[in-house]
Every structure is written in C-alpha cells, then in structure tokens.
Amino acid sequence: MSTSVLPDNTETPIAAAPTRRTVWRRFLRNPQALISAIGLLLIIGAVIAAPLLTGASPTGGSITDAFGPARAGHPLGFDAAGRDVWARLLYGGRASLGGAVIALVVALAVGAIAGLIAGYYRGYLDQIANWVFNLLMSLPAMVVLLASRAVVGPSTWVLMFVLGILAAPAYFRLVSGIVSAVSGELYVDAAKVSGLPDWRIMGRHILAVVRGPVLVQTALVAGIAIGLQAALEFLGIGSGEAFSWGGMLNDAFQVIGQQPHLIVAPALALGLTNAFLVLLASALRDVLEQDNAVPTKPSKKAVPPATVTGEPQEPTGDQVSERGALLSIRGLRVAYGEGTQEVVHGIDLDIAAGEVLGLVGESGSGKSQTAFSILDILPRGGVVTGGSLMVEGQEITAISRSARRALCGRVLGYIPQEPMSNLDPAFTIGAQLIEPVQQVLGLSRSQSRERAKELLAAVEIHDPERVMKLYPHQISGGMAQRVLIAGAISCDPKLLIADEPTTALDVTVQAEVLALLRRLQKDRDMGVLLVTHNLGVVADIADNVAVMRRGRIIEYGGVRDILTNPQDPYTQKLLDAVLDDAPTRPAWQPGTKQVDHLAEPLPGAVT
Numbered sequence: 001m002s003t004s005v006l007p008d009n010t011e012t013p014i015a016a017a018p019t020r021r022t023v024w025r026r027f028l029r030n031p032q033a034l035i036s037a038i039g040l041l042l043i044i045g046a047v048i049a050a051p052l053l054t055g056a057s058p059t060g061g062s063i064t065d066a067f068g069p070a071r072a073g074h075p076l077g078f079d080a081a082g083r084d085v086w087a088r089l090l091y092g093g094r095a096s097l098g099g100a101v102i103a104l105v106v107a108l109a110v111g112a113i114a115g116l117i118a119g120y121y122r123g124y125l126d127q128i129a130n131w132v133f134n135l136l137m138s139l140p141a142m143v144v145l146l147a148s149r150a151v152v153g154p155s156t157w158v159l160m161f162v163l164g165i166l167a168a169p170a171y172f173r174l175v176s177g178i179v180s181a182v183s184g185e186l187y188v189d190a191a192k193v194s195g196l197p198d199w200r201i202m203g204r205h206i207l208a209v210v211r212g213p214v215l216v217q218t219a220l221v222a223g224i225a226i227g228l229q230a231a232l233e234f235l236g237i238g239s240g241e242a243f244s245w246g247g248m249l250n251d252a253f254q255v256i257g258q259q260p261h262l263i264v265a266p267a268l269a270l271g272l273t274n275a276f277l278v279l280l281a282s283a284l285r286d287v288l289e290q291d292n293a294v295p296t297k298p299s300k301k302a303v304p305p306a307t308v309t310g311e312p313q314e315p316t317g318d319q320v321s322e323r324g325a326l327l328s329i330r331g332l333r334v335a336y337g338e339g340t341q342e343v344v345h346g347i348d349l350d351i352a353a354g355e356v357l358g359l360v361g362e363s364g365s366g367k368s369q370t371a372f373s374i375l376d377i378l379p380r381g382g383v384v385t386g387g388s389l390m391v392e393g394q395e396i397t398a399i400s401r402s403a404r405r406a407l408c409g410r411v412l413g414y415i416p417q418e419p420m421s422n423l424d425p426a427f428t429i430g431a432q433l434i435e436p437v438q439q440v441l442g443l444s445r446s447q448s449r450e451r452a453k454e455l456l457a458a459v460e461i462h463d464p465e466r467v468m469k470l471y472p473h474q475i476s477g478g479m480a481q482r483v484l485i486a487g488a489i490s491c492d493p494k495l496l497i498a499d500e501p502t503t504a505l506d507v508t509v510q511a512e513v514l515a516l517l518r519r520l521q522k523d524r525d526m527g528v529l530l531v532t533h534n535l536g537v538v539a540d541i542a543d544n545v546a547v548m549r550r551g552r553i554i555e556y557g558g559v560r561d562i563l564t565n566p567q568d569p570y571t572q573k574l575l576d577a578v579l580d581d582a583p584t585r586p587a588w589q590p591g592t593k594q595v596d597h598l599a600e601p602l603p604g605a606v607t
C-alpha cells in the first residue's frame, strides 16, 4: 500500500488498473481463451443459424437415401433412416445446448443466489442453506435423474431442470465462500456505513468479486450438463421427442457395424463443445485470477495485551457529562464467543452536537469495538450484549437493520483506519463517491457527480475531475484518506466517527489530514468521535477525552483537564508516551498559559 507523502495532486506513476478493459485486453492476448471462445461462438452460431445453413429437414427422410453418401446440399450424407446428417447435427445442437442452458440457469438461480444471501447474512440463514445444499450434494445424481424420468416422463427439459438443482450446491459453496470472505472486507463495511442498502452492496461490491469464479464454474458446469444430457440420450433414457447429439450417437451406435463414420459427426460436435468449454474455463481462470486477490481485513484478535499497570475503574456518574443530544451511550457491553468473551464492559459516553470527543487508549482497549457498535459493523461473532445506544434521542439497538442503515450517511459518517482497504479496488474513486450520494440523497447521476467533485474539492484535492477517474491503487495513502473523508461527509452527517484516521499515514500527511478534519468539523459543526491511541492527536482536535483501558472508561473529562492533570496513572503513561515520541517539541509544563486548544497545540499535538 502506498502511503506517499504526496497528498493529492501528486504525479504518482499510474500502474495498470484492473479495469474491465484490462481484463478484456488480457483475454484477447490469451490464445487459449481466444481460440476456445471463437470455437464455441462458431458452434453456437451454427446451431442458432441452422435454417440458414441447411435447407434439409432434420426429421423427414427417404428410405431410398439410407446411408447415402455426401452430395450437394447434404455435406455429411444420410443416416440409416435416410435423414440428412448435417441438418440433424445443426438442429440437434439446439436440444443439447438448450438443455445445458436450462441446467445452468436453474443452478445459478438456486445455488448462486442462495450462496450470495447466506454468505452475506451468515447466521441461521447460512446454517439452513448449508444443511439443504449438503443434503442435495449427498444425493446420487444419476439415480435422481432416473427417478425423475420415471416420475415425470422422458422430457429433456425436466431432466435438465433436475440437473440444474443437482448442480446448484457447487455454485452455493463457491459463492457463499467468496461472499463470506468479501463481506468482512473493510470496503464493504465502508459501503454499509455510507448508507447503501444490502441489495446494492451485494449487487455492486460483492458480485464484482464473485462473477469471475462463477463464470469459470459456469463453463465447467455447461460441459458437464451437455455431456450428461448426451449420456442420457445415448442410453435411450432421455427425451423421446426431441433429437440431440446424444440421440444421434445412439442412432449411429445401432449401425456402427455397417456405417461407422456416422458416429463421427455427433461425437466431434460433443467433444469439441466440451473441449472448448473446459479450455475456456481454464483460460478465464488465468485471465481473472490477478483481479480476484481479496485483501484481508486486519485481524482484530491479534491485539497485544495491555502493558501498563494500574487497575481499571468502573465509570462513575461524575466522570460522565450530561446525556448529550447527538450520541448517548449507557452501559454498552460488547462480547464475542456467543457472549462469553466480553471486550467492552459497560461504558458510558456522550457527544453533543459540534463536540469532538477523543476516545483514547492503547491497542486492544476496546475503542474500535465501541465505534463499530455504534455503526453496526462489529466483526463476525461480535454482539452488543447490553446497554443503550442513543443517536439523536433514538434507541438504535431497538430498531431494524434497515432503519439503522438509513441512519448511516445522513446522521452518522465513518472515517476508517486503513484508507486503501476501505476503497473497493474494482471501482473508480468517482463511482465510489457518486453511489452513496445518489442512493442516500436521491440525487440524479449528474447532480451526484457534481457533488462528488465538490466534495473532493472540499477535502483539498486539487484536480477532482482527474481523481474521479482513478482507481484506488492509483492514488497515494494520503489522498485515499481524503477521498474517504469526502465520502464520510458526503451526505452531511451530524456525527462523524473517525477510527484512527491518521494511523496508516506518514507524519506529514497525518498533520494535513488532521488539519482538514479540524476545518471540516468546525465548518460543518459536526460532532466527532475520534478513536485514537495517540493523546497528541486528541490534544490537537478534541474538546473532551475518554480514556479507555481493558474495555472500561477509566478517565473522562475536558481535554485540558485530562492533559494537564491526569488522575489515573494509566493516562499519565499515555501522556508520557506522547511526550517520549516527540523529542523535538519543547517539553510541556503544567500551568502554561490557557488558550483555545483548537488555536494552539497542546503537549505532543500533531500540527
């Protein structure tokens, strides 16, 4: 990940973007992909254009032509019943390929959609779907197909429908596995917090990752469906009415002793179609592979244990200010492992409109869990097990998921810790800014575009038009964070939750981003919950501070009080750490002149 010091209008060299155009270019440069695709297109084209390629009837024939040789208009001669082999080959492909299409549509509709929903929502839905698809997988396919034929009669279409159901578990497993990994990605959390509804997130951010592997799987399943259908016809247990390549094989097999060449045409048609499908699947895998690397969400489990001594205290009524109008948290508890591992132990916090509250503490103290609880993006397994979360006087733990999502964007904005992981690599910066604005504010596409440009200008990106067209990997870390800030304020939220917004950036860019945050907060009079481990950052921007340790608030008050007169030894150690980290700054002494903390830096402040 780039964390260049060049913040925005940088001339960073632009690497090849994983755009659709790039994928196409790779596809066209891959001979295997090209040859197999052209081969398949020719076969499908010939089957569709059968009436143009032959004037002969595939069914009618004269016994006088039986086993007749090729002649003008009949390039492959005649079969045992005097029917034109070329016409039967062309029309027979309709049943073979059409059957495969039915099986694919059914398998995709059942397996892929179920996989998408189960992988995204997990929980009971996932468990039930897994159970059903495991059951389906355990059924012997041939026996089920024979049983269905016995029940519904010899219809290719019904058999292909049943085959589709039997192929659905393969799609389910593939899609649910990928979706479950992708839905934990930070950029999906960012999309949720920007107020996008689930269907939109699934359609845009998740399908983009799933479609490559699904395409590969589809080529393979199509080959299997065509082969299986031919096998059923060859065994004479397919459709009685429709003729197909498998049926032709069966007919040719009956007379293999007299006219062995009759088996060549249908065998070649089947063999070539399947070979092209398999080759296409493997070429597609090569072409798409480079774009499907899923960035992994940094594990929140590997947080180092607390290193500072001193027992945490329960929050007292005195430490907590009056219940704020914008955000009010009481007794918040967060736990993992079905409630057994509590990581936040009943904390209280308040933020009034226009107030900046710094939530500080060392790594693993529970700051992010607190922020994620408000935003409803706790990592998998994390639940709010107790307490009250009120936003603008509304208890948000009691409202529906969609009502909660609706709060995001308009009321709550989120600036995440890792700028690059929070942007979807598959979409341009412009697309990622326009979408939430369009959805949440209901603006037209052109209005949203204008707004996106204004937002980029507001976060001091000097060439919004150009930046809108770039992909995340083409911008620096500092610029990515500015883009995320633009996204966070895009729908004018009242409360901004910034989780370590500068940690992933280098020092120069940190200072710029902090200054930007400070300006936007003042201009827009937003409440801000600033999560950080750095008291210096808090000194720079916050009105009040809550010091968190081991899932509890151990000190809470005005920034100046806490920084000048820390009561808890742990706070003192955090403060010492800031001062230790800032050797070039003059040491801060208690009792220096009282100033507006936004105007003049406090000890260790990042300016």
Ligand SMILES: Nc1ncnc2c1ncn2[C@@H]1O[C@H](COP(=O)(O)OP(=O)(O)OP(=O)(O)O)[C@@H](O)[C@H]1O
Residues within 6 Å of the ligand: 299, 300, 301, 302, 303, 336, 343, 361, 362, 363, 364, 365, 366, 367, 368, 369, 370, 379, 380, 381, 382, 500, 533
């Ligand atoms: N997915 C998870 N499963 C189990 N425990 C978790 C998970 N995520 C976080 N935790 C635990 O929750 C506690 C609080 O973590 P949290 O992420 O809130 O810390 P933090 O103060 O934000 O630290 P950092 O600044 O490093 O993110 C830690 O003990 C951590 O191990």
